[in-house]
Amino acid sequence: MKITLQRTSPNYRQKLSTHRIMRDLTIGLLVIVAYSLYHFYYNYPTNEPLIAAALIYVVSIVVGVATEAVWGLIHKTNVLEQIKNGFPWVTAIIFALTLPIGTPLYVVAIGSFISIFLGKLVFGGFGQNIFNPALVGRVLVHLSFGDKLLPYVEGMGGVQGIVDVTSTATPATMLAGTHWMGGTDFSYTLMDLITGNHGGTLGETCIWLILLVGIVLAFRKVYDARIPVAYLGTILVLSGVYALMNGLDLATYSVMHLCIGGVAFGAIFMATDPVTSPTSPLGKIVYGIGLGFLTMIIRLKANYPEGVLFSILLMNMLTPLIDSFILGRTNTRIAKQWATIAICLGVSIGCVYGAGYSIQSDIAAAEAKAAADAKKKEEAEKKKAEEEANAFNWKVVKEVDGGFVMETTGYNADQPMKIEVKVSGDTVKSVKVLEAPGETEYYGSEIVHGTEVATEKGKAFHDKYLAGEFKTSEVDGIDTKTGATMTTKGIVNAIKGAIIMSQLDREVKGDTYVYTMSEVGYNADQPMKIKITVDKAKQVVKKIEFIDASGETEYYGAELVHGTPVATEKGKAFYDKYLASEFGFADIDGVDTKTGATMTTKGIVTAIKKAIAATK
Numbered sequence: 001m002k003i004t005l006q007r008t009s010p011n012y013r014q015k016l017s018t019h020r021i022m023r024d025l026t027i028g029l030l031v032i033v034a035y036s037l038y039h040f041y042y043n044y045p046t047n048e049p050l051i052a053a054a055l056i057y058v059v060s061i062v063v064g065v066a067t068e069a070v071w072g073l074i075h076k077t078n079v080l081e082q083i084k085n086g087f088p089w090v091t092a093i094i095f096a097l098t099l100p101i102g103t104p105l106y107v108v109a110i111g112s113f114i115s116i117f118l119g120k121l122v123f124g125g126f127g128q129n130i131f132n133p134a135l136v137g138r139v140l141v142h143l144s145f146g147d148k149l150l151p152y153v154e155g156m157g158g159v160q161g162i163v164d165v166t167s168t169a170t171p172a173t174m175l176a177g178t179h180w181m182g183g184t185d186f187s188y189t190l191m192d193l194i195t196g197n198h199g200g201t202l203g204e205t206c207i208w209l210i211l212l213v214g215i216v217l218a219f220r221k222v223y224d225a226r227i228p229v230a231y232l233g234t235i236l237v238l239s240g241v242y243a244l245m246n247g248l249d250l251a252t253y254s255v256m257h258l259c260i261g262g263v264a265f266g267a268i269f270m271a272t273d274p275v276t277s278p279t280s281p282l283g284k285i286v287y288g289i290g291l292g293f294l295t296m297i298i299r300l301k302a303n304y305p306e307g308v309l310f311s312i313l314l315m316n317m318l319t320p321l322i323d324s325f326i327l328g329r330t331n332t333r334i335a336k337q338w339a340t341i342a343i344c345l346g347v348s349i350g351c352v353y354g355a356g357y358s359i360q361s362d363i364a365a366a367e368a369k370a371a372a373d374a375k376k377k378e379e380a381e382k383k384k385a386e387e388e389a390n391a392f393n394w395k396v397v398k399e400v401d402g403g404f405v406m407e408t409t410g411y412n413a414d415q416p417m418k419i420e421v422k423v424s425g426d427t428v429k430s431v432k433v434l435e436a437p438g439e440t441e442y443y444g445s446e447i448v449h450g451t452e453v454a455t456e457k458g459k460a461f462h463d464k465y466l467a468g469e470f471k472t473s474e475v476d477g478i479d480t481k482t483g484a485t486m487t488t489k490g491i492v493n494a495i496k497g498a499i500i501m502s503q504l505d506r507e508v509k510g511d512t513y514v515y516t517m518s519e520v521g522y523n524a525d526q527p528m529k530i531k532i533t534v535d536k537a538k539q540v541v542k543k544i545e546f547i548d549a550s551g552e553t554e555y556y557g558a559e560l561v562h563g564t565p566v567a568t569e570k571g572k573a574f575y576d577k578y579l580a581s582e583f584g585f586a587d588i589d590g591v592d593t594k595t596g597a598t599m600t601t602k603g604i605v606t607a608i609k610k611a612i613a614a615t616k
Helices: 010-014 018-042 048-074 079-086 088-097 105-117 133-148 171-176 190-195 207-219 226-245 250-259 263-270 281-301 308-325 334-389 443-449 456-466 485-503 556-562 569-579 598-615
Strands: 394-400 403-408 417-424 427-435 505-509 512-519 528-535 540-548
Touching: 018 048, 018 088, 018 207, 018 263, 048 079, 048 088, 048 105, 088 105, 088 133, 088 263, 105 133, 133 308, 190 207, 190 250, 207 263, 226 250, 226 263, 226 281, 226 334, 250 263, 263 281, 263 308, 281 308, 281 334, 394 417, 394 485, 394 598, 403 427, 403 485, 417 485, 427 456, 427 485, 443 456, 443 485, 456 485, 485 598, 512 598, 528 598, 540 569, 540 598, 556 569, 556 598, 569 598
Parallel strands: none
Antiparallel strands: 394 403, 403 417, 417 427, 505 512, 512 528, 528 540
């Protein structure tokens, strides 16, 4: 169809009667209604979707016509003439087509009443309204009953070949969740969108049929084609700009924007309302560009993923303003009119480009935050692992030939395990679980005994650490996620405790235990040699002596070890409390090792904890 900027002649316009226009429009709407009913009948094994859709249409039409009739009775006009000239069924059908199939019937009734009464009658009736009546009802229903507007009813889930709309978001919602970029998180195909194989409103069931009906109505002069062409064309251009900005497929992405939501239905059946749209050809084109611009901006930047309803209502408000700017003859100054169109498109493109850039910045910021959170989580897990590794959650029950019987906590803290660990030099010769009364009946006991029904990781742990020899260095970094994590951690703690005990030089005099041990501080090649005296009865560390600390730094490390006045404030405080006086076993928990000589301090604390653990 040729689109011209010239106004049609008055004689031509008079040939189109209102009743003929509304008759053709009604037929077009009924075609969409019929296909939607066929869609819900053919694609689902039960009749619930078909019945639900049919009831929405019936309730909307009945309430709409009844509202018009009651208005006629109140104003003492001929009721049949009121209904005949008010065309309430058209508004009621359009309103019903904007609803999802899961809308409760009482909500349908309320919305249909609002559409007719508040959207049209209070303004003086047909031809006097300033907003599209169906949209008034739809927006108020959306704002008041948004959580009741479900895109599915019982009987629509899990059908082969049909998207499970009961568990899948609508295309607009799903695409909005990907910052309108699609990708693997967008599960709909272009064919799904074109044929209506998705959740949404009743009027979205078949895009190609809506466009076909729109073309027929345009050729029959039911509406001016400038508005939908400008509207849909602007959507194509602006979505194309966004696609190019983000490296998306230009053709597929642009067409996808036409197929999601109510763009096609709104462009043909709501935006073209002659009462609420501009009268001049140029005004109609500017109006259509404004609709496309607002739809895209609302989609890209607003919280509501569909912008059709609000864009049409906003442009309805601007219709008088557009008409006031475009006065006089419109078959002159054609170049100026094309310049106006170009400016409107240019501004729209610039705004969408800015919105796209803003979205890219938001994505980059979100990715940076996610990376920072992941790093923080990794550091927290690493810190937790270090704390667990240095917790020394074990106790020596007794010393046996070649090893120790260790007590450690597994799954049940009230029923600890007793484990015999034998160590020779740098080799753990054997690990035997003597008692494990508190471990779980299945995973825990299966790891302890290495049964065939243990998890793969559990069986591997048993075979390596409970059924054979292994090097002491292999204990660090063991994966304890075996299906019985607490049991596994307890066994590992017992092994670590036995290894520590085998490396200690211990002298016992009554309740006094003297330990001489090596512990890594600043220099791994020159560990510190520390002598620690512990009173088991009093539960105190009596004395700490440094036999060798030559591997520590000359300044901070040495000053911490000797407690010189030039040590840092925290270093001096650490020395005074832990190296120059007695302290209780519990005092070492949670000590701040950031003293200016952190590595040295951590080594000292580790040695103290080993001595305390070996004494308990």
